[in-house]
Amino acid sequence: MTDPGRGDFPASLLLVGAGRMGAALLKGWLNLGLDPARVYVLDPAPAPDVAAFCAARGITIGAPGGAPDVLVLAIKPQTLASAAPGLAPLAGPRTLVISILAGKTLKTIADLLPGAGGIIRTMPNLPAAIGAGITGAVAHAVTPAQRRTAEALLAAGGRVEWLDEESLIDAVTAVSGSGPAYVFYLAECLAEAGVAQGLPPAVAARLARATIEGAGALLAALPEVPAAKLRADVTSPGGTTEAALAELKSGGALAELIGRAVAAARRRAQQLSD
Ligand SMILES: NC(=O)c1ccc[n+]([C@@H]2O[C@H](COP(=O)([O-])OP(=O)(O)OC[C@H]3O[C@@H](n4cnc5c(N)ncnc54)[C@H](OP(=O)(O)O)[C@@H]3O)[C@@H](O)[C@H]2O)c1
Structure with missing residues (x-):
């Protein structure tokens, strides 16, 4: 730029x-x-x-x-x-x-x-x-x-x-135009998952929100570092993050879901375009 x-x-x-x-x-x-x-x-x-x-x-x-x-x-x-x-x-x-x-x-x-x-x-x-x-x-x-x-x-x-x-x-509409809503939804899901694990709702909401804010700030502070490297760096072998990522990746689950979501947004953008 x-x-x-x-x-x-x-x-x-x-x-x-x-x-x-x-x-x-x-x-x-x-x-x-x-x-x-x-x-x-x-x-x-x-x-x-x-x-x-x-x-x-x-x-x-x-x-x-x-x-x-x-x-x-x-x-x-x-x-x-x-x-x-x-x-x-x-x-x-x-x-x-x-x-x-x-x-x-x-x-x-x-x-x-x-x-x-x-x-x-x-x-x-x-x-x-x-x-x-x-x-x-x-x-x-x-x-x-x-x-x-x-x-x-x-x-x-x-x-x-x-x-x-x-x-x-x-495709830009589907990735970055609509993207903030996907991240807000991730904040909701993470908070709900925290409640399911016994956290008070307000605490879970604050933890989820601050986690996404902090992760976003790190991405912004380290523009040269690929997201995949930041993820790998916090994923110790045999640790808690790895256990969670194994679920997120099982059968390509999250990647496939996001792929379908972005494709749906792109199709809708095409339909709404004249
Ligand atoms: N990608 C994104 O995340 C994103 C986000 C927001 C917006 N957008 C785009 O930004 C555009 C504006 O969205 P917005 O949310 O800012 O809409 P908005 O708040 O409704 O603003 C549109 C403004 O234009 C005024 N207006 C209506 N007819 C007009 C005319 N003939 N001449 C001059 N002004 C007129 C409206 O007045 P009245 O209220 O009195 O009708 C209103 O103040 C949209 O086209 C949207 O696609 C994109």
């Missing part, structure tokens, strides 16, 4: 949709140093905290006078078709459109915003809201400068993984 600089921020940015993801991105951009005077927010009824934030930081709520350098689509996917006629005049030949809309293809966006100068389709995940996410991104007809601008903006949500093929977005 490259390290985007402030110089890569656009001269003007229009955020369309200031809901959960849009507002989180907006705050992230300002934290990274984007000048609020360059930002416009379009949302029919921004939440009071978002409206107050924009007022306090001097962000314009409303469309810019002309086409912005970047137009970020952060509305619900099902509202794109009705919103597009109002947005199309704002997408000019210099405008890079960045979409975080699940399931909306580059072709759909290009058809609805035909004047846009380039389009980037992304799939962020929930931790992007706290800057700890990973975003899969695929570009259509963008210049190297626009790609750097997109990286600088997407960095607000965490890391960025560029894809060569748009079809891979569905």
